[in-house]
Amino acid sequence: MKFTLFGINIMLPSDVLAAWVFTILLGATVVFLVLKKKRLGLIWEYMVTTNHRKIGILYILFGIIYFFRAGLDALFIRTQLAFPNNDFWVFQGEKYNEVFTTHGTMMIFFVAMPLLLGLMNTVVPLQIGARDLAFPFLNTVGFWLFFFGSIFFNISFFLNMTPEIGWTGYAPLSTEQFTPGAGSDFYIFGLQISGLGTIFTALNLIVTIVRHRAPGMKMTRMPLFAWTSLITSFLILIAFTVLAIALYLLMFDRLFGAGFFSGTEGNPIYWQHLFWIFGHPEVYILALPAFGIFSDVISTFSRKRVFGYPIMVLSVALIGFLGFMVWAHHMFTVGLGPMANTFFAITTMLIAVPTGIKVFNWLFTMRLGVIRFTTPMLFSLGFIPSFVMGGVTGVMLSVSAADFQFHDTHFVVAHFHYVIIASTILGIFAGLYYWYPKITGYLLDEKLGRWHFWTFLIGFHLTFFPMHITGLEGMPRRVYTYDDSGGLAELNFMSTIGAFLMGVSMLFAIWNVYKTYKEGRKVGNDPWDGRTLEWSVASPAPEHTFDPMPVVEEIDSFWFAKSAGKKLPVTDQVRATPLEVQSILPFLIGSTLFFLSLGLTFSWYWLSILSAFILFTLLVIRSLKDEREDHYGRRK
Template sequence: MSHSHSVKRYHGLMDWLTTVDHKKIAILYLVAGGFFLAVGGFEAMLIRLQLMFPENTFVAAHTFNELITMHGTTMIFLAGMPLLFALMNAVVPLQIGARDVAFPFVNALGFWLFFFGGVLMNISWFIGTVPDAGWTSYPPLASNTYSGMGVNYYVVGLQIAGLGSLIGGINFLVTIVNMRAPGMSFMRMPLFTWTIFIASAIILFAFPAITVGLVLLLFDRLFGANFFEVANGGNPVLWQHIFWIFGHPEVYILILPAFGVISEVVSTFSSKRLFGYSSMVFATVLIGFLSFMVWAHHMFSVGLGPVANALFSVATMLIAVPTGIKIFNWLFTYWGGHIRFTTANLFASSFIPTFVIGGVTGVMLSVAPADYQFHDTYFVVAHFHYTIVGGLVFGIFAGLFYWWPKMFGRMLDERLGKVTFWFFFIGFHLTFLVQHFLGLQGMPRRVFTYLKGQGWDTENMISTVGALMMGIASIVLLINVLITSLKPRNADADPWDGRTLEWAIPSPPPEYNFAQTPLVRGLDALWVEKEAGNKTITPAEPLGPIHMPSPSILPFVMSVGFFIAGFGFMYAKHEFANGIASFLFGNYIVAVAGLVIVLVSMFLRSVFDDHGFHIEPEELQEKGVKA
């Protein structure tokens, strides 16, 4: 093989530490997100075991506060987001006919920043004080007055992980705008790519808000600033506005890609084109726009006044309209189709009624006077989990079973998959359906125990049994993955009779994705070729040399620098733990050393620019690629 520029090939661990290949980065996101999903699930299990019986003493009150803080934060930022980024990286470049993302180096940096931010936050369990102010970290509870050093882990860890998400979102925006194959107009893009495009745009506009909020909170805690300190003229309601201006769009950053997954799965396993494609696209755009207009419905109990409450009530109800369009279009896609109930389609079809329940309770909460009663009860917990678990997690599981053969070249076991589905589906509804009634009966959220004889005992027992069933489902899925990984690769390029471009290339895809850039001749590009009687996609170019980016260790090193700097900046006027913590915390030399690593990495990147390398046509032909 001849190269235009010599490139060092790595193997084993170094291959994964230096990769800039979007398909390998997808696997890194999947492994890391799966790990944090297990951590967050374990925390949830401890919460449910504590609440299984009245007046239980399974965990102490302060530990319970730490658990609910870390469970929420981990699941939203360290499990949900990276698992979506795994699917984004694995699928979007293939669906648009690209050989890689726009900025492969930045893509790798985004992963490592997320990973080290998550590690920094969770290392608090072992060498410091754990965040305990709730996943929303409201001041004054999150101030030095009421919370220990744990909140610093929350602030710095989220800041680093959020930076990774932000640059990842920008990367995918540029990729989708600039790198679509010839003929791939915006109105020919698959729905999954469309939802990633809109979610990335939301990331671009929403994440700066939480970035600013975290900086202000850090200044309050480290330097005695008074942004949120009431006694010194600050305003804690300011934090709520900043957090939810980010926080509610974040819900749609999570759920829109799940909508995209469901659209792909429903269409493929109905053997039909998605009903109402144009209306689905415009509904997605409208949801993205409206997501920035509803944040204060989280603040109906604050006292914003009747005008603000009415405006945000109406906007919240309005967002149900484009969501309803999507629900009906999925149902009409199923209507008259040749439906195959694979595991992926079981998760997709069960997503629809489950998410509708979450949507209906969302409309109930959009009514400000009603929300005033529901607000701090388990009714809100139930609603939130019906949208995020019943929506996001069902969508992620559907996507994993659907695209697993494309990512790994192996088919997951369908029988074990269906065991996973039924345990998870039944366990989910057992866990959260009864929590609606717990909330209506007055059980407040965030309490670590409750007295006997209040009518809450049975529902809490049922809820905990359901959570255990969801845990069993997750273990069965892990067994399925392990068994499958031990078998030889057996997946065809197109095991599901798919409709979009990713099914036109081998499973798993080669390093360069497409030997020849495809020519897109209509919506559902692969299906168009199948209907025309073509066995392969029509190429848009002759077979020629393919330019690929070089691997680099710098994204990993730069993220380690941020990780070290994060430790150094977490100084607060509290008693330190012994040992390593006493050296690292508040030691600004450590902070400066970390930032030096970051700056040196940036300098090296600019000086030793990536020239990449070429894969020549001869090598492609040796691998069996025909012009």
């Protein structure tokens, strides 16, 4: 079907039309259910809320939705690669490029990031005894910027303008000369809008952790998830700023004919440097919060304080610092020269040291512990050997001479997924099962949780382990077909079976949530016999927490108070009651940036100017709002 929209010719193939029909039907069903159950008030409540737990729920909800969308893309990729010279529907050539672009971009920016930020929003204030994040309004702005950035990226599919430049957006492929049309612009503006929201959230977390801890909670007494969230926030502040710079330069190249990454003055290598200065710290932005989750989970279900707490904190800080010194190992084949390659090879090997320290600390935490094999603990135990395998192949890739053989093959795909899925995704699953009672008040079914764990873990290894071999056999990444030679057919078919097994595992998770809510059995404050402060408040965590404020006297203070049969000491000399602030302004700010970007994408400059004026007006309105408080949390 072809039609013209504001002078733009749009052609919608059958798959896009099917997506439109499905989305309209789904939307109509949701609206019907909302109206039938009269839950419009709940939707409005979440649209205007500034409470950290509700914002965390929104992050997690949309992260899970996008996880299924990106997972379907992965299944399309694996179906196309299941057989040599395969002709699967339309997923070849340009369409295949679109699918692996959306898969990678969605998984990194719109799945892993929001799920981790959702857990940070929900848990970190509770762990450190804060009433909320330091700037609740800014926190809400950060979420709606993420939301509208993700929507902007996703509407490209419904307009048959999906970007096809890979999640890395390499120039010169991403410049107007090689990918004309609006597809790449959806990538650029989608990441710009959502990335700005991520930066705001990182600033908020830094101020919250540094300034809003409970009395007595020195930084040397914070839970490790709070520590990893703090260091991750500093990484976000630097890395996402560099990404924003790269995206702005690419935007000027595409929209206004600048030559930063092309022409006689520009150079596409500049994009690689800027992207990977962001891209490799991003690996640790995704992994470090998961390390914090595993530390808390392993400590709780081993009934032991985490082994070597100071060294754990130091190793996290070292990983964050060294993360900015390894980016060019992605560029060994570019031709930077032997000195640069040697330097980045050494720093890449060096970063394995603090990472290895953490693995041994987790093992020693479990040693002589009273281990309970709950679902969160199983995901944590599955992480350790899986992540170590990814680390071993990372050391192999750090050898610049060997990287010439490994580069741009399925070996790199296998390594990347062994690192990200083993750390981030397993960490998110562990965190969701662990803190689900604190988020919702319900405890997920353990039997279904085990089915989810085993099917996902087996499917994960079955998918990506064979890719090491296909990569060593020379199968390149980013290709949609291959010939039947070197045993590639059998190994690719195994990977496809594993991918579908991972997909099946998520059905157990869906059924688990449905069964839990259907049975409706609420749990108490502390179903896991936890060690940290979040387990001292009600489940789900109310908006008014820590009133009166607890006094922390040591690491795992809540645990040791319980063990001694005492209650945590408290004080009423510190403010605890959160401000009951609701505002529609964050939603409007995010939507105006959406329309501003839409105007720039299609050269509707009148829309961009109007949106910019409305945005400026909204910021002025916000600046007139005085929410200062006195020492006890009362409005001045």
